[in-house]
Amino acid sequence: MFDQMDALILARIQFAFTVSFHFIFPAFSIGLASYLAVLEALWLKTGKALYLDLFKYWLKIFAVAFAMGVVSGIVMSYQFGTNWSVFSDKAGPVIGPLMAYEVLTAFFLEAGFLGVMLFGMQRVGKGLHFAATLMVAIGTFISAFWILSVNSWMHTPVGFAINADGQFVPAAPWTQIVFNPSFPYRLVHTVIAAYLTTALAVGAVGAWHLLKDKGNPHARKMFSMAMWMAALVAPVQIFAGDMHGLNTLEHQPAKVMAMEGHYDSHPDGAPLILLGIPNPEEKRVDYAIEIPKASSLILKHDPNAPLAGLDTIPDDREPPVAIVFWSFRIMVGIGFLMLGLGLWSLLARVRKKLYDWHWLHRAAILMGPSGFIAVLAGWVTTEVGRQPYTIYGHLLTADSASPLAAPAVGASLMAFVIVYFFVFGAGTWYILRLAAKAPHPHEAGVIEQEDGPIRTAGITPGPAQGHPADTRGGA
Template sequence: MDALMLSRIQFGFVISFHVLFPAFTVGLSSWLAFLQWRWLRTRDTIWRDMFFFWMKVFAISFGMGVVSGIVMSFQFGTNWSVLSERAGHILGPLLAYEVLTAFFLEASFLGVMLFGWRKVPEKLHFFSTCMVALGTLISTFWILSANSWLHTPAGYEMVGDMFHPASWREIIFNPSFPFRLAHMVLAAFITTCFVIGGVGAWYLRRGDHLEPGRRMLKLAVAFAAIAVPLQIVVGDLHGLATAEYQPTKLAAMEGHWHHGAPGAGVPLVVFGLPDEANERNNFELAIPRLGSLILTHSLDGEIEPLTAVPPEERPPVVPVFWSFRVMVGIGMLMLLLCALSLVAWRRGRLYDTSWLLDGWRIMAPSGFIAVLAGWFVVEMGRQPWVVQGLLRTEDAVSDLEVSSVVISLSAFLLAYAIVFGAGGSYIYKLLRRGPLPFEPAPESDDGERTPRRPISAADPNEHEVDVAKPAGRPG
């Protein structure tokens, strides 16, 4: 364990925690906008109760995402200063654009969304919710653009050993960016979709919050039936782009070591134990030609094998190989669950089929697992490069003592366990409590509404009335 490996572990640990929250809040913010739109259109109080319920979950998730994102950005200066120095003229402006457009937009309207109910006109409050949702998407745009540039650098020129921008259009819209942006945004929406569907199924199985549970599950099934097949199509396009620009990563994903016989095509390795020392897969189970059909859209197409490059230029095959299968496997399970849910819906059995409800409950965290697996594929598959083909990871790390990285990594482990453990348990408490009837905030003697604590946006007691006590529901 040298400083390089420890720095990689630290960055991987921090980004793995961070990506979970944007993957949830990007979709959740759009879900909030939908709920509020339905409330404004129908004046059905169930929609309003669901809006405030999920807004509390969003408030905590968004806060933890901001905290983990700030910590992650510090590492560019502490652990990866050479990368910051050499590529800072490109990465710096891209990250600054994210702050100037997305973060400022979110910061401007987030407070109105969380605390502005009945303090501002309804349409302005709804507009604020939409702006928060738009801000999360804009943030995804800039972050994915910067990250994609590291995979498929374009629009730059070298001045000495420094990367300088030559065309911002080519930098921003680098070759892998459009596919990765679509893939990540869909992944975020699908992640949120399965959480909402899983929570709705949970309530139906408990026999509690039945009407909100039915609406959550029904809408999750409808959205997933569209988004999951679309994600498979986008993933296929992303794979074709990877074959063109990062063929070694694709070979690691597929466990493809050698060229086969002429005209034999590439098999699809369903199962195998990659053996990097002997350049083969042990206990391999493969389907002939299917890999060519999926990867090249022809039965005899070829992709570049791992042995086409020296061993020192190959990514770690085992984690890339298995992470890819975890991601794809979860995607297939999602597709199967959607198909079965549509059949049950058509038969009028969506809400009372116990094994189907259990399936949604089990699959509730599946989107998070798939997102993590996908990021492992993307980032480990780029190795040994931090800027593909131009700057090796070992040359981008700061000159640090091993003890310094050990201390910082240990501090992150402890702090994240406490902070995110508390935040996660609080979100679970909110989910168990469920959407309760909304109640207006109390007013002071002079008719003005009393100020609230910032954390009250996620306080289970705020805006809600105990269902055990007699209270009227506003119409």
């Protein structure tokens, strides 16, 4: 079946498939861990049982999502040795220590406090339990910090030299490598995306239960908190995305050319192509709907500023324009839909109809999965836009793969597809079941201790849950 296919293409498909599954769970767990910390802090400050009920309600969902993030993350590490051994050998002296820092900081922090957070509500004091929740939330952020530092260095490599063996080795202080030119922008943009992803998921659950019972105080609270996040943070994300785009224009201009669909250079101002069909054979965008000179205005803050096009890039160094063009528009379009939902909720709040406007609730439900779609579209834009390089400008993807035969890569790809859809499909179904149950007073936690034997609630912990082998859910 795979004999006629290229091993490199299959390896790229496999990595894209597994990382796509992995990305959605940490994006959710990063935001949800912080949301849980906020809920517990509000409970400790106000003493209102409603916040504790919501904490326990979302803690069960967090436990499942976190576990799936861990499992999917383990697979990613193996692929560096199986399918991408040349890349690992050449880039290992730089990215290896950064990955180790992620293990030594985020891994141990999460592993040390996750058990207390999940199972310690009835066993430790309130202060210690809140500290554990904070440590898990901080751990997910630190994990994202190191992983994004590695990824950003691959996009904007600095502070290195290439030795006689062709390896990238550090040639500058580690701070220069860690805080490479694109890292601050990528970190802010990705973490905010994780918070928005969680807010929209929480808002969708709250809206679902409001449609059934608009008087449910737990549903009202979670919906209100989620809509505040959408209204206040979506504009910040749009601004952060714009800053990230300007940084990308400076360091990876070919990616921006593909995002904008600019096959040709525009010496007196480039148009903003809203929609169209990229035609790589004819080097143009067919049926383009565009705003004259708007792209120059956005990217250069001058409508008449010249912008180079892909005609300045050799054909074998161009990224796949069609994929980048459409994934970028999906991401941006969803971002503005998030902004619209937030503004709509503000209008409803001003008119004191936040819990009464059913069309707002239906829109929130439809927008529930939009955060996951947006982060995947953003990842596709970022990674496909880097092609044909693994380390931008220095190491081609074609020179990074292991010398494997196509049938071997294809067989493992098929195995991943079957196992992933079965395992993660079951996990997602279970999360949806948990979310479909309305939150209520005296919500049971993941596991609680009463006067008698231990009583399970929602999840039956096994050895892997009680003693996690790898807790890099934020990776």
